[in-house]
Amino acid sequence: QLTVLGSVERDPVYVRQVRRHIAAKGWGEQVRLRGLLSQTEVGDCLAASHVFAMPSCPEGYSIAYQEALSHGLPVLAHAESDGADLIEHGVSGFHLHPQDLPSGAQYLQTLTTDRAMLARMSLAARTHFERLPTWEQSLAAAAEFLEDLGTRRVLAPEGGRL
Numbered sequence: 001q002l003t004v005l006g007s008v009e010r011d012p013v014y015v016r017q018v019r020r021h022i023a024a025k026g027w028g029e030q031v032r033l034r035g036l037l038s039q040t041e042v043g044d045c046l047a048a049s050h051v052f053a054m055p056s057c058p059e060g061y062s063i064a065y066q067e068a069l070s071h072g073l074p075v076l077a078h079a080e081s082d083g084a085d086l087i088e089h090g091v092s093g094f095h096l097h098p099q100d101l102p103s104g105a106q107y108l109q110t111l112t113t114d115r116a117m118l119a120r121m122s123l124a125a126r127t128h129f130e131r132l133p134t135w136e137q138s139l140a141a142a143a144e145f146l147e148d149l150g151t152r153r154v155l156a157p158e159g160g161r162l
Contacts, residue, residue: 072126
């Protein structure tokens, strides 16, 4: 089964095309477009999933990837996004180029048929998440950086730059 989360109203033309494609392929029972969900509903959805795929929309640090890892989900990540650094290819997920859909399908097929690999990758995903800095640690590091930067500016020679 494929569960798709995210706005179904942001691009109605595209969503209509997707719905028509799902219907034409007879995938109505296998594909669900859930729309926007509350944080609790997203958590419930992740907890009920086996794999997380977001191979498009490159972004900086991906909170979505981190949330998936926290649930022990192997991640199919956009290979060119900064967030892909969170995923060790072949260990806690796979890096995927959106133009290479056959590889994405193969990765999913492998995880469907090789349940031992899915279990290893799930454990690796959760273990990797546990090693990531917490929000408090990240905030403390950012605050320390800003304080250090402020101190450098104060100590800079008159008219000098740092």
